[in-house]
Amino acid sequence: MNESSLREVKKRTYMSYHQDGLVDIFVGIYVLLFALGILLMTLTDFSTWFVIPAIFPAIMVPIWVQAKKQITMPRIGFVKFGSRGQTKLMAIFIGLMVAGLGVFMVFAFASSTQPWASMVRELLISNGMIIIGIGAATISGLFAYTMGLNRLYAYGLSTLALLGIGHFITIPFGYLLLIIGLVIVINGFVLLMRFIRRYPLSQGDKALVEKPF
Amino acid sequence: MIMTQLYVVESADFLFLQHQLQLTPGNLSSHLSKLEEAGYVEIVKEFIERKPHTALKLTQRGRSAFKGYQQNLKQVFTDLPE
Numbered sequence: 238m239n240e241s242s243l244r245e246v247k248k249r250t251y252m253s254y255h256q257d258g259l260v261d262i263f264v265g266i267y268v269l270l271f272a273l274g275i276l277l278m279t280l281t282d283f284s285t286w287f288v289i290p291a292i293f294p295a296i297m298v299p300i301w302v303q304a305k306k307q308i309t310m311p312r313i314g315f316v317k318f319g320s321r322g323q324t325k326l327m328a329i330f331i332g333l334m335v336a337g338l339g340v341f342m343v344f345a346f347a348s349s350t351q352p353w354a355s356m357v358r359e360l361l362i363s364n365g366m367i368i369i370g371i372g373a374a375t376i377s378g379l380f381a382y383t384m385g386l387n388r389l390y391a392y393g394l395s396t397l398a399l400l401g402i403g404h405f406i407t408i409p410f411g412y413l414l415l416i417i418g419l420v421i422v423i424n425g426f427v428l429l430m431r432f433i434r435r436y437p438l439s440q441g442d443k444a445l446v447e448k449p450f
Numbered sequence: 451m452i453m454t455q456l457y458v459v460e461s462a463d464f465l466f467l468q469h470q471l472q473l474t475p476g477n478l479s480s481h482l483s484k485l486e487e488a489g490y491v492e493i494v495k496e497f498i499e500r501k502p503h504t505a506l507k508l509t510q511r512g513r514s515a516f517k518g519y520q521q522n523l524k525q526v527f528t529d530l531p532e
Binding site for chain 1: 468
């Protein structure tokens with residue numbers, strides 16, 4: 238039993254706790270809300286629609302906790318992972334915030350009147366979809382690596398592929414996001430159904446009541 | 451396997467362990483009581499929403515014992531002639 242076998246056991250434990258598809262459903266809904274925000278913005282010319290995806294994380298966390306409590310825990314039980322995994326996730330979140338700040342600074346620079354700014358602006362506008370695709374693939378790759386969920390790699394790569402295709406055949410960005418979100422949500426529900434069928438509701442630790450330690 | 455599973459997490463409940471290890475409740479509880487007697491596993495029995503719930507975690511002694519076992523095993527493989 239060496240370190241790599243232990244890492245494998247930990248990874249499998251983590252994976253089994255997230256086989257319920259809830260991650261996929263919530264990520265998919267988030268992408269769908271973004272798509273909805275973008276589509277409503279282009280249709281109604283009213284930028285406040287963007288508030289919808291912006292407030293989603295705030296309402297997502299309590300719903301997520303409840304879903305885990307009501308669906309996952311009664312079926313496969315509860316496990317508390319050590320602080321190391323949470324530190325890794327926190328490092329990714331901080332990294333994302335720093336990257337977000339970097340992106341904001343690039344945009345701020347691109348909107349300035351300096352001579353290089355127009356070139357950067359041109360580059361951002363003409364390759365926007367590919368840049369977003371690479372960003373999405375990197376972020377999902379990071380989460381896939383940390384959480385040990387290989388399907389997140391697939392989501393990232395298919396997002397990159399779809400946005401790449403969208404770049405060349407000019408499909409509106411909102412519709413592409415809608416497709417990506419739908420695929421992720423549907424996959425999440427398929428996983429959830431499979432999970433519910435595989436693990437029927439448990440009645441607590443029955444055996445322990447009948448035969449205590 | 452029980453020790454390995456509990457070593458990689460902070461704590462887990464009976465149901466989770468049962469699913470992970472594919473053991474029957476009776477089998478798992480008899481193994482757990484032996485580990486508890488040895489002082490390797492801490493068992494907390496409680497009721498959550500009127501259902502019995504058993505939380506399990508490795509004690510400090512259990513962690514050290516597992517680490518020792520790991521090192522011994524490593525040593526055995528190192529000492530094996532090629």
